[in-house]
Amino acid sequence: MKALVCIEPGRLALEDRTDPVRAEGEVKVRIRHVGICGTDFHIFGGKHPFLEYPRVMGHELSGTVEEAPSGSSLKSGQPVYIVPYLSCGTCQACRRGITNACRNIEVLGVHRDGGMAEYVCVPESNVIPTGNIPLEDAAMIEFLAIGAHGVKRGAITAEDRVLVTGSGPIGMSAIIFAKARGAHVTVMDTREDRLAFAVEKLGADETIFADADAEQTAERQTGGEWYDVVIDATGNAIPMQRGFNFLAHGARYVLLSVVRQDITFSDPEFHKREATLIASRNAQPDDFAEVVRQIEAGRVPTRALNTHRAPLADAVHLFSEWFKPEAGVIKAILDV
Incomplete structure (x- = not known):
């Protein structure tokens, strides 16, 4: 062969x-x-x-x-x-x-x-x-299942304001399944074309260009309340660490990315928010089944x-x- x-x-x-x-x-x-x-x-x-x-x-x-x-x-x-x-x-x-x-x-x-x-x-x-x-x-089912699993791990609901950082395929899959649960989804990236695609094709609600002013933009868009769930799909340690800056009080931070380096965060800031840090690895059978349901329903x-x-x-x-x-x-x- x-x-x-x-x-x-x-x-x-x-x-x-x-x-x-x-x-x-x-x-x-x-x-x-x-x-x-x-x-x-x-x-x-x-x-x-x-x-x-x-x-x-x-x-x-x-x-x-x-x-x-x-x-x-x-x-x-x-x-x-x-x-x-x-x-x-x-x-x-x-x-x-x-x-x-x-x-x-x-x-x-x-x-x-x-x-x-x-x-x-x-x-x-x-x-x-x-x-x-x-x-x-x-x-394409497998990569979509990765996003579906991360959304499940984050326990996302229609009440949540969600930030997805990184709009590559895995980030896009997270957008799709967060939207399927009725969440308000903002996408952050350094590529304007990917941000436009997320809105036009995936139904994302808002975007943030990941420049030095991203925190100010997010604070303005959320009225200073930040995000109930942040999902990192950047595959880069620096934005993974930066993602902690966008957490609301009581928020969940889901790491879809895996990198070789250590990542660090401010313990006092993390504690005062009583935030939850969640790893998301691969996918489970029910995630694959969810992808199939959403494809058959025409939502992908x-x-x-x-x-x-x-x-x-x-x-x-x-x-x-x-x-x-x-x-x-x-x-x-x-x-x-």
Whole structure:
């Protein structure tokens, strides 16, 4: 089979590899579409904290069943998407149902080779029928589930004033699901085009340009009350730390981002607000189901989100182009 391999930071190659052999309890999936995530760009740029090279990237996956175990409800040719988090099922987190934070978790495309290839074999429990969702849309379910999980972690309601910092794909997914819960959503970023997209396509209520005056703008927009929930999706330690400045009294701060560096904050300011700091990692089965419901309900503008498409083979030279901000990529999908 053909597989796209990140040999080392900044270098990709399309290789011929042996087709994977399905183990007991696994499903062999013929990959049809792969969404490119910020994680993949971090791997390509050498910035991912949990990875060794070489690596076949790709964890936003949809395809068709090639082979399934005897007695499986999955049938050959059936359209499916893949949940890329392989949990152990036995650790303390898994026993409590927090499989997204499994102590021994392996994520496709990060801890083990992923789906930028013609075939992949994964446990049957990680293979989910797409239902009425087109396969190209199903390749976006995973990144949308990340945002849905963060919104759930923040316990967002229609009563909340929410600030999403960072309007990349993960930030956009947080906007979509915060709006689905009826919240008033403000988006902060340094890119005017992304801010405009958030309002025009995602229904964000207000925007803030992330310059030196952002705090003054936020104070004015909120009447000095700040935000009930702040969701960071910047992937950068400096704005992650700055996000503490925007918390209302009693607020929740949800960190969707993960960075290598330590982040710090003022303990007196944090305490006097009785604020809550929340990590949000990966997603859980109910988050994937929520994404499917919202796509089927027409509340996710999948066509607008998918800005770039290309065959897998073209990614060898396109990756470095799509990596640049001026390319205007929101969600790129590779067709396999």
